[in-house]
Amino acid sequence: FLPNGDILITERAGRLRLMHDGRLASANIGGIPPVDTRTQDGLMDLALHPRFAQNQILHFTYSKPGERGDTTALATARFDGATLTDVRDLFVADAWSTAGGNSGSRIAFGLDGTIYMTVGERHEQAPAQDLHTHKGKILRLNDDGTIPSNNPFVGRKDARPEIFAYGVRNPQGLFVDPLTGTIWEHEHGPRGGDELNIIAR
Numbered sequence: 001f002l003p004n005g006d007i008l009i010t011e012r013a014g015r016l017r018l019m020h021d022g023r024l025a026s027a028n029i030g031g032i033p034p035v036d037t038r039t040q041d042g043l044m045d046l047a048l049h050p051r052f053a054q055n056q057i058l059h060f061t062y063s064k065p066g067e068r069g070d071t072t073a074l075a076t077a078r079f080d081g082a083t084l085t086d087v088r089d090l091f092v093a094d095a096w097s098t099a100g101g102n103s104g105s106r107i108a109f110g111l112d113g114t115i116y117m118t119v120g121e122r123h124e125q126a127p128a129q130d131l132h133t134h135k136g137k138i139l140r141l142n143d144d145g146t147i148p149s150n151n152p153f154v155g156r157k158d159a160r161p162e163i164f165a166y167g168v169r170n171p172q173g174l175f176v177d178p179l180t181g182t183i184w185e186h187e188h189g190p191r192g193g194d195e196l197n198i199i200a201r
Helices: none
Strands: 007-011 015-020 043-048 057-066 069-079 084-092 107-109 115-119 137-141 163-166 171-176 183-187 195-199
Touching (some): 015 043, 043 107, 057 107
Antiparallel strands (some): 007 015, 057 069, 069 084, 115 137, 137 163
């Protein structure tokens, strides 16, 4: 939801849409980079910067295509009401897959302005416990894509410093309580059995 009440809608097929006064605009919003849409992959979450009213900056996640299939990327852009400009990747996860699916990406801003970003395990269970990869992780970044110095694995040679929490499957819900800072996360189970978790570092 934009400050003026308009709604931005991401579509998995790689389209960004605008709803104004209850009507969906016929034209797509321009500026979205190429999106891989195999199986469940595609354009995923979108979050306004906490100071969006002043800087018009937003962040979004999408399935970025590459030589090894696709992976989850966090991008930033400015939105002028009609199109995205200054679009660039802030972070590209090491979660490459040719199978597609279980990308599970959501974005939430912490009370300190850092970004929490979820990455699915890409239908591979073991990597979710492996701190050398971003599969099955919740990452924490500064809003410019750099790594907060107080992340739990900073300085460890056996872990990626972006990792905040690990061992998740396909996280498709993320919310930071604006009063307490508690991080709530929802992930899909393979045959039901979905989980609602409170995330700790």
